[in-house]
Structures are given as C-alpha cells and as structure tokens.
Amino acid sequence: MTGKLDSVKTKAKEVAVEDFNKAKALAEQAAKSRAYLYPIKGIFYFASHSTLWKPLISKLVPTMTLSVGVIAFMFIFAYLPQLSILVLFNGPVAVLTTVLLTLSESSTIITLLSRNFLIHDALVDTFDGVLVARNQTSVVSEGRELRSGNFNDPIAKLGKLIKSPFEKFTPKALIRYVMYLPLNFIPLVGTVLFVVLQGKTRGLSAHTRYFQLKKWSNSKREQWLQENTAPYTAFGTVATLLELIPVASIFFSFTNTVGAALWAADIENNNTSMTEMQTPKGGKDVKKSE
Template identity: 65%
Template sequence: MANRVQAKAQEIAREDYDKAKAVLSASVKSGSYLYPFRGILYFFTHKALWRPFLSRLLPTIGLAVGVTTTMFFFTYLPQLGILVFVDGPLAVLTTVLLVLNESSTIVNILARNYLLEDAILDTFDGTLVARNATGVVSEGRQLQSGSDPIARLGKILKNPFSKFTPKALIRYVMYLPLNFIPVVGTIIFITLQGRTRGKSVHGRYFQLKNWSSSQQRDWLQQHNGPYTTFGTVATLLEMIPLISTFFVFTNTIGAALWAADIEQKNTDMAVGTAPNLREAAKKAE
C-alpha cells in the first residue's frame, strides 16, 4: 500500500514537473518577459508616446505617494509582527514587498478606473499605430492622417478596457495568506498576481480583433506561460514606489509591442492555429 502511494506521488510529481518545464520553455521561447523592458526603451525613443503619460503624471504621483505612505504607516508594523514569526529576519524585506504589492494594487485599481483609463487606451492604440498595425486599430477607433501616432487617434468606436471587477479583489485577498510562508510564499503570491495581471494585458487587442470570450479564453490557456511571465515582470516593475505609474505606461507599450508582433507574426506565439480558425473547425465537426 505504502509503495503504491509513493509511486503515485512520484508520478504526480513528474507530471507537475513536466508541466512546469513546458510552461517555462514556452515563456522563454516567446520572449514575453522582455516586452516590459522593450516598452521602457520604446517609450524613451518615441516622444509622441509621452503625451498621455505626462497628462496624468501629477495626479497619479500624488495618489501613489498618498496610498503608499498611508499603507506603510498603518500596515507595515502589524504585518511585520505577523511575518516575523514565519520569516524571521527576512520579514523586514518580505513585509516591504507585501506592502508595496498591496499599495500598487490599490493605486492600480483607483488610477486605472478613475485617472488613467483614457491615457492608457491612447498609449496602447498609439503604440500599435507607431508599429504600423493601423488595420487592427481602425477596428476600434477612427484614425486621422499624419505621422504622429497619438495625433492620429480619433473617435473611439469601441468601449475601452473592462473595468476592475470585485472578483479580482477577492482573489487578491484570498492569496494574501501565502505571504506567511517564508520567502517561497511571497514568490508564489507575486507569481499569482502576475498570472492575473497577464490575463488582462491584451484586453484591448482582443477587443480590436473582435474575439469572443471563448476565443480569448482559448488563446490565454494555450499561452498561459508567456502571459504569466509578462504579468509577473510587469507586476514587479509596478511595485516600485513613486515611479510605478511610469511602468504602468511602459508596460502598456510593451503589451502593445507584443500584440503588434503577434499581428505581424514576429513571435513564436503566432505559430499554430488562430482561435477563430479553431472555432470554425469545431463548428465544422
């Protein structure tokens, strides 16, 4: 009996290892982890994309400073008092990471829904226009003539990114206890946040492509590793105090660059059957 249980446990462990290995391999092959950094470089080399960022800079910095300061003042010591029992001396660091993550989550919820929505939309669409993906952008908004990618953006024909849902907040709170596991728990927590973040980075792209919910779900499941990797890197960058808003915009640019490469078939993720073709094949069966 004990041997059978041990053999089954080893079989499950091998399956999980193979799955993790496949996900990691797909992530590395896709290069998705590089796009947040490519977004930073692209931002600095394309001044036209600065305008949406600069237009929201001061109010968002004020929000970030206020939220982060308040969170450290009221929650750092209580959470440190709990984590010190499981993390020991490392609790000083893990608590900082936890509070930063909590602060960035609050700032992102408030900023994305009340301060940055239009600016982020313009940044994403403008980056696609800068990369000559005007065909897909024209599905969601009118485009003017000219060479300035932001100035070319006209009337929005489709509603922008979906609003924050209570489900995301509930999931965030559910995962918070993972931080009580020394070091590894914090890493898992950030990775899970990255997975959630990754699922939303191409919301606008999917909308422009007119993909149904099932098509989006199919695509995200097929490329879970790359999107989780992008989301994790983006989450870590947006946890940096005071300049998190800057990374919100550069991550948006990175996501748009990634979408442009998928659209132009310059990424390994574009290899294979597209969601709409798979759906058509299913209907034909």
C-alpha cells in the first residue's frame, strides 16, 4: 500500500513539474513575443492618428448608450445576487471579485450586441485603415477595393468590401464564457484565471481579418494559432482587461483593433521580436523573425 502511495505521489510530482515547465515555456514565449504591448501601442497610435477616428465617431452615440445601459442594468439586477453567492466562497474579497465578474459579464453582452449590430463594419474599416497607413495596401486589396489617389487619409482610400470580414460573436465563445464562470468562486486566483482564459479566446480572434486577407486555409490558421498560443493569449489578456473598463470598453475595442492591425503589419514587414513565431507548413506568407 505504501509503495502505491509513493508511486502516485511520484507521478503527481512529475505531472506538476511537467505542467509548470509548460507554463514557464509559454510565459517565456509570450514575454519574448512582446505581443502584450500591442494593445498599448494601439492606444497611442489611435490617439495620434485622427484620420482613424471616423469609424468610432460614426458609432459613438449608439455604442455609448448601449454600454451605459448594459452596465447600469447589470449592476442594478445582477451585482447583489452574485455577491451573495461569491461571498460564501471569497469572503470580503467578494466585493472586488463580483465587481470584476459583473464588468466582465457586461463587457461580454456589450461585445455581443455591438459587434453584431453596431460596430462590426467600423472595426473592419479601422483594421484595414491601419494596414493602409502602414503601407500594406497589397494585403488590404485582397479583401476590398481601394480608391486611387494619394490620400493622406487611409480611411478615405477604403472602397467597397470584397469579402465579409471578421467573425461575429459565436455560440461557441458564449458557451466557453459560461463554462469559465465558476472559476470566480476561487478567491482571486480564480478571477485571474477567468480573465486569462477570456484573454486567450479574445486573442485567438484578433487576427481573423488578417488571416482572411492572406487567404489562409482553416488548417493553416489553426496551426499558426496553436504554435503561437502564448503571444495571442498575452495580447488578448491585455485587450480583455482594457475592455473591462466601464463605458470606455467600446473605445478600447477600437484601439485593440488598431493594435492587432499594427501587429499584423509588423508580421508582414518581418519587423517584430516574436522569435518563436514561425510560418505554418505549406505557406510562405510570413517569415520567421530574425
């Protein structure tokens, strides 16, 4: 009996060490890629390029109204019931974790409604506009018409869409969100894990438009994302945290889109420190960074 227990303990230790090493490797890959900086770069780039504001301004009033309405509704009707449950598991910390949970839920609802009904095309224009501003017109031309002329305004160069871009909010994403909700019962650590898992989902969808413009097959895209899960999770986690900020979440949806486009442009230019990122087999679209 003692021998079996020792064997189980040894295997458990081996699994723990293996998982720790995997987590460490992913963390190192994420840090080396510097992908977590792109949401921040997106803020500064967006703020300093007023020509990119047009899509946001055109949708500002309806999206702000939606955001305020959803957040107010959630805190009035959902905060206290959830607090009464989480306080049993998290104690006094539940006041904070419930706020984060309610904001996360509000952000999900706002994203679901706005991306499907309000800002879908505006985000596409923003992504494509950044690529045009970064001299990636050959990439953008694969998905939409571009107007001729030497415009200083990249948005003005955008013509009719050839391909319907970006995946809208899918049922699978909503199911994952509901599955991860119980993590919030774990004090602090659970909330952090919840945000990171949401960040992974958010990050893996960051370049949907880019993959479409590059005409990557589903298998090539999945291979690329699998090989580079850490950088995309790092990007998505920072993007998720920004989009949790009340009312400003829509603004950060646009700046995160700008950040994703800047990242795509850097990949195209082979001008990125993502040394772990490699071209999927069977494709020559992206070179490994030097």
